Amino acid sequence: MKDITLGDIMHVYGSFGLQMDYTVRLCLRMADTVDGDVLRAAVENTQRRYPYLSVRMRDDGQKLWYDENGAPVELLHTVERISLNAPETNYHVWAVCYWEDFIYLDIYHGIADGAGMYMLLSTLLYYYCHGRYGVTDHRGVRTLDDPITPEESDDPMEHLPRLDLSKLPKPAMPEVFLLTRDGGMSPADTELWDIAIAEDAFLRFTSANDASPGTMVSLLLARSVDRLYPEREKGIYSSYVMNARPMLGAPLSHHNCVSSVMLNYSDRIRAMPFDRQCTVYRGITFVQSEAERVASVMTVMANRKRAVVQTAPTTAAKKQAFAQMLSGGRGRFTFLVSYVGQWKLPALGAYIREFWTHVPQANDLLVEISAVNGRIFLSIHQSLGDDRVVREFLGELDREGIRYEVCKRMKNDVARFQEASISR
């Protein structure tokens, strides 16, 4: 039996409370048609390497928890949405699908964040590329030859100091512009735009203007919203997700261990030349990602979550309480940008043609960025009735001479996640 720990707990319960499938689909277009037999062996090896992710979610009425799951992780020959924690996936929290030249890793986001998923994915890809292409370079990849350490399944949020929350000052709540609430856009089912950009051209552009890819996307989106709503009275806030493992000294953890930088496209920034805007966006990320600051923010967060658990004695109460917490947090930013970073395993990257990250919808608009094999892949998720912001963003790229390709527009295809039925 494994408890749901503080790094994961808000999104696990909160997503159920909001009736949202909190899953991620990592979509990899490989160099060739996928060999199902080789992939099956890769899935088996990967499952053996990550026993702590080989679990089934349970509910005893008081709380959710994970039970060990010895059944094989499923490999499905389909491109359709699947269901995790359900019969078709042997009640596992992750599964692999394939279709033509695509491999899809479907995984529950309540057990791992992007960095945690990349660890699992790199093992899967290594064993696949080893079997399919004879790749032997596994530097940076966890294989069956590596020991499974306790640090991999440890949640650093559990070790943060306890605080008396009543003594903390009430945080300032800035006035945030939301596209639906303030911009008059109608909410709609999530639509994905998968957009590929040549990495060398984009990096030349970002470095010439003193930005990084993530801050550049954040800034271009903020400028896009600003163009559409120049008279707005509230601030455009970008939540830029960061990996907090280095700040919490837990590089190996699979748990959700992220914090975020809040980038406010203020009037002062708006009045600056473009390259100055890039500089200050990066400067803000430096300041807000300082280890002490991140540890402090996450300590407060861990204590708030702990307080919610203590006041919600049943699973249903926890779902409701964390749903409120999650909803409140989502009103604090206009859009979200996440970039796990450049794919760091070139021996495997050589066989990846495309790499898309499809995630549950966190708010009106979010962008997932990945980069591999000379291209940057943006998956823009919009839950809006019109696509003006995306088109404005593409217009920003056009104006800057950045060539891109809209590879796909589609409904979100992340897996469904079946709620555990109460069992005592």
Added chain:
Amino acid sequence: MLNIAKNMENNALTVSLEGRLDTTTAPRLEEVLKDSLEGVVSLTLDLEKLEYISSAGLRVLLSAEKTMHKQGKMKITHAGGAILEVFEVTGFADILTVE
């Protein structure tokens, strides 16, 4: 182009910068500070003649502040309007001592 002038009095070091602190020149300042800060208890960065600072420059200042936080104090003086604005908007002004 960045000119770096150092003046050490007792354990107080003043580093005066002239020109542009950008991606190209920031590594040189980083190197100079790395080689000079041992035993220093007071570091002053005089930016009177600094015309431009990039994110690479900001990173070096943040790193210097971290080092000096452990062994003494650091302050920034005479920053011009544009650079001061960068400090204010980014939040660096809350971390650094800017005079």
